[in-house]
Amino acid sequence: MTTSATRGSVALVTLGCTRNEVDSEELAGRLAADGWTLVADAADADVALVNTCGFVEQAKKDSIDTLLEAADLKETGRTKAVVAVGCLAERYGQTLADELPDADAVLGFDSYADMSSHLRSILDGGRPASHVPSDRRRLLPLSPVDRAAASGDVALPGHDAGVVRTRLGTAPWAPLKIASGCDRRCAFCAIPMFRGSFVSRRPTDVIAEARWLAGEGVRELFLVSENSTSYGKDLGDIGLLEKLLPELTGIDGVERVRVSYLQPAEVRPGLLEAMASVPGVSPWYDLSFQHASTPLLRRMRRFGGTEPFLGLLEGIRSRQPLAGARSNVIVGFPGETEADVDELEHFLVQARLDVVGVFGYSDEDGTEGETLDAHLPDEVVAERVERITALVEELTAQRALERVGESVRVLVEEHDEDDDAVVVGRADHQGPDVDGVCHVRVEGSALPAVGTFLEGVVVGAEGVDLLVEPR
Secondary structure (H helix, E strand, C coil), rough: CCHHHHCCCCEEECCCCCHHHHHHHHHHHHHHCCCEECCCCCCCHCCCEEEEEECHHEEEEEEEEHHHHHHHHHHCCCCCEEEEEHHHHHHHHHHHHHHHHCCCCCCCHHHHHHHHEEEEEEEHCCCCCCCCCHHHHCCCCHHHHHHHHHCCCCCCCCCCCCCCCCCCCCCCCCEEEEEEEECCCCCCCCCHHCCCCCEEECCHHHHHHHHHHHHCCCCCEEEECCHHHCCHHHCCCCCCHHHHHHHHHHHCCEEEECCCCEEEHHHCHHHHHHHHHCCCHHHEECCCCCCHHHHHHCCCCCCCCCHHHHHHHHHHHHHHCCCCEEEEEEEEECCHHHHHHHHHHHHHHHHCCEEEEECCCCCCCCCCCCCCCCCCHHHHHHHHHHHHHHHHHHHHHHHHCCCCCCCCCEEEEEEECCCCCCCCCCEECCCCCCCEEEEEECCCCCCCCCCEEEEEEEEEEECCCEEEEEE
């Protein structure tokens, strides 16, 4: 094998969602296996490999800013090359390359399998052709059940069973990709165009990777995809997720399994029963409501409304009264009226959600929303974002205070840098990164190690964060 000294060093900079984190760790695994040295800081690497996000306007801006910052390192550090990959690169390809001449390459998903050769060529003075975007939904058959046979010829990040990830962090939880792509046609969303049609990973591959993660010290598996409720439909079994959950929770070392991104219109009673009854599955429901006004949801090419959404939440809480529930909402979609906003407020007050992300609508290239009439002025969208955000902050703070007195099981994730008697972690009802944390004060004894679980009682709240005393 070629030595790392001749391959060079590379730093992976990851932006965006947890699905991107899986892709970065798979890229890291490919590169490490081919002799590259992985380093944490782009300033210390020959190549800065930036895994971009292309979801919304702010994410695009953050990705471009990160690429420009990395390019500056070519003047001040040892960095010789900056390469853009990920969703923004896949989505815009040559256009992005034209706008960012300081980037040495813009490579799409099809380049992942041979990334080592591309990077070596760049360091040797070459400049690979920039990715030419296309609608990735057209790469696979329209019928989900016909995709398994054809998917081997299409680059699907996170689906290559022959690649072993290399962990880029030490957290006691890790994302585990169960599927990629999406078959829905929401009017505001471009993800299906650049991620492609929905494709499930085979359960055997998911379980094998889960075992490997457990061997790496992971105690919580965070199941990620663009739509977890569709898992298995292309494999001929729409109930496959319910069967997969006990397989994952039964893995030695895995203490907790969390399921992300559930489409309300696709949530089945059998899935709710499995999530409530399988030991080790977190009582945490990541529900993609997006709004609550039925007419506006139909305009968004979605289903539901206040009453069915509240019914879904009631079905969850009837099984698990202390379950956590989170969602995202979009305000300012073309044609949204004051009555629609009032309906959203009414729903949020009734729903008692633990966390709500609020996004202002902006046009996404190639989506139906871009072509609709009745676009709202930017100032109206901004006002509605501020209005709903203020309500959400009040409601989620109230919800956190309702949890005072509850017993919680906290996964320790770090020791508080500012208080040597406090550890920080998450309870079952708190998802990673954006759902708030638990601050546990441990007096008179050594702090528990990262990756251990503490039993405690909620004694207070600060916003969505909880204050916990150990039992």
